[in-house]
Amino acid sequence: MILSEAGLQNKQEWESKGFDLPKFDRAAVTAYTKENPEWVHFGAGNIFRAFQANVVQRMLNAGDMKSGLVAVDGFDYEIIEKSYRPHDNYSVLVTLKADGSVEKTVIGSIVETCILDSENEPEYERLKEIFRTDSLQMASFTITEKGYNLVNGKGEMLPAVVADMEAGPAHPGSYIGKVTSLLYARYEAGKKPIAMVSMDNCSHNGDKLYAAVSAFAKAWCENGKADAGFAAYIDNPACVSFPWSMIDKITPRPDASVEKILEADGLDLEPVVTSRGTHVAPFVNAEESEYLVIEDCFPNGRPALEKAGLIFTDRDTVNKVEKMKVCTCLNPLHTALAVYGCLLGYDKISAEMKDEQLAKLVNVIGYREGLPVVVNPGVIDPKKFIDTVLQVRIPNPFMPDTPQRIATDTSQKLAIRYGETIKAYQASDSLKLEDLKLIPLVFAGWLRYLMAVDDNGEAFTLSDDPLLETVCPYVAGFKLGQSVSVDEVKTALKDVFSNKAIFGVDLFEVGMADQVAAYFVELIAGKGAVRETLVKYVK
Numbered sequence: 001m002i003l004s005e006a007g008l009q010n011k012q013e014w015e016s017k018g019f020d021l022p023k024f025d026r027a028a029v030t031a032y033t034k035e036n037p038e039w040v041h042f043g044a045g046n047i048f049r050a051f052q053a054n055v056v057q058r059m060l061n062a063g064d065m066k067s068g069l070v071a072v073d074g075f076d077y078e079i080i081e082k083s084y085r086p087h088d089n090y091s092v093l094v095t096l097k098a099d100g101s102v103e104k105t106v107i108g109s110i111v112e113t114c115i116l117d118s119e120n121e122p123e124y125e126r127l128k129e130i131f132r133t134d135s136l137q138m139a140s141f142t143i144t145e146k147g148y149n150l151v152n153g154k155g156e157m158l159p160a161v162v163a164d165m166e167a168g169p170a171h172p173g174s175y176i177g178k179v180t181s182l183l184y185a186r187y188e189a190g191k192k193p194i195a196m197v198s199m200d201n202c203s204h205n206g207d208k209l210y211a212a213v214s215a216f217a218k219a220w221c222e223n224g225k226a227d228a229g230f231a232a233y234i235d236n237p238a239c240v241s242f243p244w245s246m247i248d249k250i251t252p253r254p255d256a257s258v259e260k261i262l263e264a265d266g267l268d269l270e271p272v273v274t275s276r277g278t279h280v281a282p283f284v285n286a287e288e289s290e291y292l293v294i295e296d297c298f299p300n301g302r303p304a305l306e307k308a309g310l311i312f313t314d315r316d317t318v319n320k321v322e323k324m325k326v327c328t329c330l331n332p333l334h335t336a337l338a339v340y341g342c343l344l345g346y347d348k349i350s351a352e353m354k355d356e357q358l359a360k361l362v363n364v365i366g367y368r369e370g371l372p373v374v375v376n377p378g379v380i381d382p383k384k385f386i387d388t389v390l391q392v393r394i395p396n397p398f399m400p401d402t403p404q405r406i407a408t409d410t411s412q413k414l415a416i417r418y419g420e421t422i423k424a425y426q427a428s429d430s431l432k433l434e435d436l437k438l439i440p441l442v443f444a445g446w447l448r449y450l451m452a453v454d455d456n457g458e459a460f461t462l463s464d465d466p467l468l469e470t471v472c473p474y475v476a477g478f479k480l481g482q483s484v485s486v487d488e489v490k491t492a493l494k495d496v497f498s499n500k501a502i503f504g505v506d507l508f509e510v511g512m513a514d515q516v517a518a519y520f521v522e523l524i525a526g527k528g529a530v531r532e533t534l535v536k537y538v539k
Helices: 011-016 026-035 046-062 078-087 121-132 159-167 175-188 205-222 230-235 256-264 315-329 331-343 356-373 382-393 414-427 439-449 468-475 486-492 513-523 529-537
Strands: 039-042 069-073 091-096 102-107 110-115 138-141 194-198 245-248 283-286 291-295 311-313
Touching: 026 110, 039 046, 039 121, 046 069, 046 091, 046 102, 046 283, 046 291, 069 078, 078 091, 078 110, 091 256, 102 256, 110 121, 121 175, 159 175, 159 205, 175 194, 175 205, 175 230, 194 205, 205 230, 245 315, 256 283, 291 315, 315 331, 315 356, 315 382, 315 414, 331 356, 331 414, 331 439, 331 529, 356 382, 356 414, 356 439, 356 529, 414 439, 439 513, 439 529, 486 513, 513 529
Parallel strands: 039 069, 039 138, 069 110, 091 283, 138 194, 291 311
Antiparallel strands: 091 102, 245 291
């Protein structure tokens, strides 16, 4: 069985192996999309193929859309070259359900792929052509939060950004510079409206995209590299909107166990690691649960995606949903499991939910410490959401997600995932900060994690994080089995404890420094101290 246009002609063979095939005329959809593109997506990674592409497939199957998707990658061109095009832009979605069943879907809704490379004239001109069309309604993004950054960790403008701002929109090299140049092509074609929809998992994602694009537009206008009205076009929501959204679907990197399932069917879909280190395959494995809530602000119209389960609402509701998920009902639980999972030697998040202390840890953080500050957004019930997270999603043994993956960039996550809850307790007339017992334990656990030594005294590799070089030296003076006092810890870690960018609050100012330091003292007491501390405090 070959995943390609020709290989899929034998539908009976595929269906006999349990694959759900596209039910629309792909040739007709492809031809229509070439002339009338409606949706172009930047970031051709796993979540896009597992979620947005499957949503559009359901719409095409039902006859609710005529146009397919145009997928673009501007970071790692090999994703398109080695994973998409050799398979005629088809992919396989393997949905791993908590009950052990597996759904296999051949995704055919992506009917065109492009490479965002201004030095590749045919590829770039095709993208400009797409952006000049009247039909284009939205460009969406899953390029990670880092993709919108114009500065490095020190706040310095990235060299490529500086060069692009000076040179103008002709041949930009930075990601957002290239995106903004496509918008300039749309502007020059008649100031045509479009929605620029960030679907990345970060707070107020639309604002992040707007800030980056607007910075380029203003710079180009100021230095005479773009028409004087371009910046105003970007700033006008009736022309270019930047809706907020909240996305939630777990899509780990392609897993060997899933590859074996497909191999048993006679399908050879070997994963590829690109020269940039991206793990990609013609298949993607994902959980069944999915949520996408979007601010309904589309100046050129939009497909009726609510028919496929997406939720369209106002900005305030999106904000409430995002805070519910990121600050209390999912992300903080994942981070807690990531930190302690690494320390206790786990390699699967689902396995941690069989651990009595770790299961109790996230239940208490979620239900007892977090849920009381959640504002019900109305479109999703917080209690039902967290029930699904803790009872179905995280314990799913067929989801090959790892604490090591989730521990990536933890220093960038603590402030939003826990700091906001701490602030809500501060502002409350009925809640008391001293009742937060396990959020401080996560902070202490992260500091213990930074020592890169597990609970058995064995060294392990820390996950990527932009602040490792900054924060690791602070814990370097502590050794496993060392006897230290709370005051010694507070003194040594003073700059970390007071860093609001890390924790969202100054731990000294909110009265949490003593508790975090005391936990840390116990966590480094010796081999097995992490487990002993969890047993002692997680009740």
